[in-house]
Amino acid sequence: MNYDDVEDDLGGGEVQVSQSVPDEMKGLRACIICLLVKTYTQFYNDGCPNCNFMDWGEREIVEGATTKNFEGLVAMMQPKDSWVAKWQRIDRFVPGTYAIKVNEEASEEVQEHCREAKRRNLGKLSMEENA
Ligand SMILES: [Zn+2]
Numbered sequence: 001m002n003y004d005d006v007e008d009d010l011g012g013g014e015v016q017v018s019q020s021v022p023d024e025m026k027g028l029r030a031c032i033i034c035l036l037v038k039t040y041t042q043f044y045n046d047g048c049p050n051c052n053f054m055d056w057g058e059r060e061i062v063e064g065a066t067t068k069n070f071e072g073l074v075a076m077m078q079p080k081d082s083w084v085a086k087w088q089r090i091d092r093f094v095p096g097t098y099a100i101k102v103n104e105e106a107s108e109e110v111q112e113h114c115r116e117a118k119r120r121n122l123g124k125l126s127m128e129e130n131a
Pocket of ligand 1: 032
């Protein structure tokens with residue numbers, strides 16, 4: 001089949017629901033770093049699959065790296081092919097629900113984790129991206 005002209009992120013039929021999709025609407029928070037949206041409990045228990053360089057089992061991290069203060073929701077099931085993903089620049093992230101925009105900065109502690117992770121191994125992520 002040729003999907004070239006089909007917006008396959010909108011009408012793909014049954015979609016596997018992964019643990020990265022919020023399981024309830026209340027208590028939703030967006031990861032400030034990658035914009036993935038899940039509940040506080042999901043972040044606390046499972047962390048963020050895109051930002052697993054942080055220790056999500058700590059409340060300060062969950063609170064410092066996620067926010068209730070976000071706008072919009074985009075469901076991303078096939079990040080590599082989706083035009084939304086390209087527009088949002090999230091095509092290398094896991095399928096899930098993403099905020100369009102967050103209105104809050106990550107805490108100092110979380111920002112330090114990000115800088116540290118970048119220094120250590122996010123370099124290899126950006127190399128994959130350019131490959
Ligand atoms: Zn994240």
